[in-house]
Amino acid sequence: MKVNVQTLDAQAAGELELNDDVFGLEPRADILHRVVTWQLEKRRGTARGTRERSDVARTGKKFGRQKGGGTARHGDRRAPIFIGGGKAHGARVRDFNPSLNKKVRALGLKMALSSKVKAGTLTIIDSLDVAEGKTKALVANLAKLNLTKVLFIDGDAVNISFAKASANIIGVDLLPAVGANVYDILKADSLVLTRAAVEKLEARFNG
Known part of the structure; x- marks a missing residue:
């Protein structure tokens, strides 16, 4: 044309x-x-994923008595409330590369x-x-x-x-x-x- x-x-x-x-x-x-x-x-x-409880390398041993210790009943050090523990509800890796x-x-x-x-x-x-x-x-x-x-x-x-x-x-x-x-x-x-x-x-x- x-x-x-x-x-x-x-x-x-x-x-x-x-x-x-x-x-x-x-x-x-x-x-x-x-x-x-x-x-x-x-x-x-692509978002950088955070490490959750299953991804961090910390002891999983119960570090205190269930009762009578005067502290909360924690099961392991991977819990999000501890320094070095896994992130709660962290960012997940999502791939936007179609x-x-x-x-x-x-x-x-x-x-x-x-x-x-x-x-x-x-x-x-x-x-x-x-x-x-x-x-x-x-x-x-x-x-x-x-x-x-x-x-x-x-x-x-x-x-x-x-x-x-x-x-x-x-x-x-x-x-x-x-x-x-x-x-x-x-x-x-x-x-x-x-x-x-x-x-x-x-x-x-x-x-």
Whole structure:
């Protein structure tokens, strides 16, 4: 499919042919849900488990008489009330490291890109050069493009002037093409790709 390309100040900059195998798929909610769930669970760190009564190395011998000793009737030193004893109701080790096939992950990213095309919220920009890296200039450009909560994806590396100008703007995120992911794409109201980003993403799937 052909799409119009703009400059950052909303001027026409020609056309670009998008690969239908990457940007023309019909999005499926089940695939997108699987990939987003996998991505968010991968972020979670595994909790360090604590040692409970059965895990500590202390004597299990009853160290006092049951009656007549004037103290409580303890059975062993592994009890949680003693220093060095096991932790009561401690943290358990839980593994948040699910697996998902690479084909499903790739399909999810294609569908996320396609969903932005279908919704009409994908914009192709010639380049992300901002004059002198000024935030004020970028704010004016975003107003011309009618963009608020937006994700920008660049090529091999992010544009330095754009990164500097957008650092303090709430709702504007910037990623290199290698960092493109389903969660961030779906979370943003609008998606902006540079020509370099389109080339990198299409090469990523065709490679």
